[in-house]
Each structure stands twice: as C-alpha cells, then as structure tokens.
Amino acid sequence: MSVVEFGGLCRALFRNDVGKPYHLDARKLAEMFSVFDKNEDGYLDREEFKMCWSKWIKTIVRPVSAFLIVDVQNDFINGSLAICNFQAQQKGEEVVPVINEALDTIKFDVVVYSMDWHPNDHLSFVTNVLKYPLHPTSPVKAEEAKTCDKVVYDGDPIKEQILWPPHCIQDSWGAELHPDLKIVDGALWIKKGHNPEIDSYSAFFDNAKISDTGLSRQLRQRGVTDVFVCGIATDVCVGATATHALDEGFRTILVDDACRGVCTDEIEKLKQNIMKANGVVINSTEVKSMVQGRDRRPELGYKLAMRLQETSQ
Known part of the structure; x- marks a missing residue:
C-alpha cells in the first residue's frame, strides 16, 4: 500500500x-x-x-468504551462546595439527566464512578491550613488564607493547593452521589483524595502523580481503548481526569453537555487543551455513534497512531 x-x-x-x-x-x-x-x-x-x-x-x-462519571456528588451540587456559587454559576444537577440518558440508551463496555473521599483532616480544606507547614514561596500566609486562595505546602515535593471548604468527607451526605443519578450493575468505583496530605482531582492519579488509583490498569485489563469523560467540575476534577486519560494513551472524549464547571475561562481553556492533545469534545447526542464505531474521528486515529509509535520504541 x-x-x-x-x-x-x-x-x-x-x-x-x-x-x-x-x-x-x-x-x-x-x-x-x-x-x-x-x-x-x-x-x-x-x-x-x-x-x-x-x-x-x-x-x-470496533472501539472498547468506558464511560467515566466524575464526582457527581451532593457537596458539588447543593452542598458545601456547590459549583453554582462560583464564577460560571453552572448548576451541577443538570448533568444528571444527561448522564442517565446516556446510561439508558448506550451500551458502554465499562462504566466508572469516581468520588472525592476525603478524611476530616485533608489539607485542601481551608479549615486545616494551620495544621500543615507552608513553604516560604507560598503567596498567602496560613493565618490570612481564605477559601479559593492558593497556598504552597512544604514537603517533598512541595505542593500548590487551592483551599476549599470541607467537602465530600468520607461517609457523609455530601460525599454521596446525587440521589437521582443512575447506578448501573458491574460498574467500577474509584474513591480518591483519601490521603490527607495530598489532593487528588483526577480519577487516575493524585495531583503530584505520586500514587495512582489503579483505574488505568483496570481499564487496560478490560481492553478499553476509548474513555468518555463527564461530571463535575469541568475545569477541576473532570479536566484532570481527561488530561490523565490522554497521558495514559487512551483515546479521550469529553462529553461537554454532561459536564459543569467553576470558571468560564478555565472551562474553555481545558477544552482547548484536550483538543490540542488529540482528544475530542462532543455533545452527548454524538456519543452513541462513536461508541458503536460508526462515527470515527481522525483526531482519535492520530492519537492512537502516535501511541503505537511511542510504545514500539
């Protein structure tokens, strides 16, 4: 040829x-x-x-698809960290019917639910900032820190951290998935952020990429090639998950209308970064034909070819 x-x-x-x-x-x-x-x-x-x-x-x-539902939890919808209170003023509960429709009408090979699962003493909580030493480069002092401030914690490695209200505390109402979200049998469950000394936005790795959740291994064991990502929040945990899915070599698709985020500019930046990395951003109405292999995107073909090149060297 x-x-x-x-x-x-x-x-x-x-x-x-x-x-x-x-x-x-x-x-x-x-x-x-x-x-x-x-x-x-x-x-x-x-x-x-x-x-x-x-x-x-x-x-x-003939792709093998995983539907990765990120952090559709009470605290992000109408609890202590409800995203409707942030700049983009998006309503987290709006993802639920979109996700449910996809689960009802599309046969995914794998479905994954990820959840923030924090202990009470987690370093991301603004209420705990005095409990962990700050690095001299931190732009904010512990005594002056407020919600949404960025601090730098000391340690190896040093860690930049945005401070949030206490949220998704283990076994609390806020950590539960939204009650209307459909739960399918045989799904994979990923609980992240349980190490109090490091945050974990992504469903694949913690924020310093020191430890992993095992998700990549579990997807590979099931032969997954394509990862469809949705949930809350687009520019935080969803974005980190999609970015790591691309890093891990999966053909990655962000389902835009099944996501809600925090900051309008950061949401748009995240989508542009996904496309630059040869992922795609689609509407939920396009998912079924892609899962069935009838809609075949050149970006994903290129992504796979480059991955094959990397792994053969």
Whole structure:
C-alpha cells in the first residue's frame, strides 16, 4: 500500500455516522503512515499492513468504551462546595439527566464512578491550613488564607493547593452521589483524595502523580481503548481526569453537555487543551455513534497512531 492508497483508506475510514468524511490534515496523515512503514520504503508491505490492521484499524472501527462519571456528588451540587456559587454559576444537577440518558440508551463496555473521599483532616480544606507547614514561596500566609486562595505546602515535593471548604468527607451526605443519578450493575468505583496530605482531582492519579488509583490498569485489563469523560467540575476534577486519560494513551472524549464547571475561562481553556492533545469534545447526542464505531474521528486515529509509535520504541 502506497502513501496515496493509505490516504484513500483514511478518507474511507474517518467519517461521521452519515458517511460524510472528516477533513484530514496532510501532515498528520503522513505521520500516521510513517508509524506503520517500519522499513521506511514508502510502502506498506503485507506484514506492515497486518500490524496496521490489527493494532489500528480494528480499534478505530470496533472501539472498547468506558464511560467515566466524575464526582457527581451532593457537596458539588447543593452542598458545601456547590459549583453554582462560583464564577460560571453552572448548576451541577443538570448533568444528571444527561448522564442517565446516556446510561439508558448506550451500551458502554465499562462504566466508572469516581468520588472525592476525603478524611476530616485533608489539607485542601481551608479549615486545616494551620495544621500543615507552608513553604516560604507560598503567596498567602496560613493565618490570612481564605477559601479559593492558593497556598504552597512544604514537603517533598512541595505542593500548590487551592483551599476549599470541607467537602465530600468520607461517609457523609455530601460525599454521596446525587440521589437521582443512575447506578448501573458491574460498574467500577474509584474513591480518591483519601490521603490527607495530598489532593487528588483526577480519577487516575493524585495531583503530584505520586500514587495512582489503579483505574488505568483496570481499564487496560478490560481492553478499553476509548474513555468518555463527564461530571463535575469541568475545569477541576473532570479536566484532570481527561488530561490523565490522554497521558495514559487512551483515546479521550469529553462529553461537554454532561459536564459543569467553576470558571468560564478555565472551562474553555481545558477544552482547548484536550483538543490540542488529540482528544475530542462532543455533545452527548454524538456519543452513541462513536461508541458503536460508526462515527470515527481522525483526531482519535492520530492519537492512537502516535501511541503505537511511542510504545514500539
């Protein structure tokens, strides 16, 4: 298969659910071809195409999907850290019917619920700021710190921390998932932020990426290729989770209308960063056709090809 023929293959491959082809960037097309052209002769021989088929095309047309529902908990909706009280004034409860509709109508291979699960003495709580030593570079002194201030805690490593009201305390009402959120059988559960000395926004790692939750391993054990991320808050825990999903090599999709966030500018910045990293941002109405492999995005194909290149080196 020549470069020209590979381009024709990609134009047939990357189409939406009604058969309209997506635009293909010429540079990225050439980079994807080079991933499979191992001997660099400008042609995919039988063995090279077999690898292209088994490692790349099969994933694109038959993805294995995980629906990752991040922190749809009472405290973020109408409790101590309700996001409606922040700059964007978004209502966290609005994600619930969107998520429920997706769970009712789409057959995901894996469903994951993540939850903040903090002890009373967690360092992210503004009420605990005097309990942990601050680094000399901290822009705010402990005695003057208020909610939403950023401090720098001493330690190895030193840790930047935004201070929040006490929230999602283990076994409290605030830590419970919203009562109207649909819970499916056989889901994976990730509880994060239980180490009092470091915060954990992402469902994959703590904020310093020192320890992991085991989620990446569990998804790989189940053959997951595509991670659809939603929940609260877009520019905090959802964003950290999507970013780490990309870092871990998963084809990552942010379901925009199933998320609500804190700061308008930060929400937009997060979405732009996801797209720059070859993730995609979609509406929930587009999820089903992507899960079924009928809507095939070139960004995700490129992301997979680059991952294959990384892992083969």
